[in-house]
Amino acid sequence: MSKVTFASHPYLLGFEDLDRLVERTGKSGKDGYPPYNVEQRSASAYRITLAVAGFAEEDLAITVEANQLVIRGRQSEDDEGRVFLHRGIAARQFQRSFVLADGVDVSGAELENGLLHVDLERVEPETVVQTIKINGKRS
Template sequence: MSRMPSLNSPFLLGFDEIERALERVTRAPTDGYPPYNIERIAKAGNQAETLRITLAVAGFTRDQLEVTVEEGQLVIRGRQQDDKERLYLHRGIAARQFQRVFLLADGMQVFAADLTNGLLSVDLIRPEPEKAVKKIDIVLKE
């Protein structure tokens, strides 16, 4: 059985990229590590809308974390290496790797990232789009 596109209205022109984005999101792994929050930061004055993603990354140093924007996606990676010189009597904290991917809407920009007390916060802004009306001239063809 073929899948029926969800955005198949004749009035939705050029929205095929949104449909591909929805498919990517539904196929993304959901292992739950590391846990994260997403919050909306209230506007102050003429400041753009801000969203903050906070990940619990206790045990990771700044050098073991990487925040990138790749093809319209915010990608956050963490890589830890086992310390071969330590001799553990009990090992309950594993050296882990992770990758979290957040799909970004058009116009979203990564504003800042900081690591404080084991929490990595990434701030995103969405500048207000310019409201413009563009008149299209109609050409008479004979």
């Protein structure tokens, strides 16, 4: 039995990549670390906020790779000479990815009180109307 997806609809041509993207996003981020919020700040602006307590600015990296916003965190191990009787604060690395639509760009980022804010803005593209010439059959 073949898998039926929305991209197999006859009116949706060339959406196979979107289908794979939806499937991949459903599988990513299952562990829920770090927790995050996504808020819409206006009709064309968004903010992603990640709880990154204990991470310094130099421990974080934000990149955009092929319409995918990737936020990585890696804390340096500074345990030399320290003896923990209990260690409940994990210094673990993370990678959190968000898929950006065409025209959505990162407009800035700031780290404040253990929260990393990444601001996004949608730039509306110009509407382009194309007229296609019909060529007659040549004999």
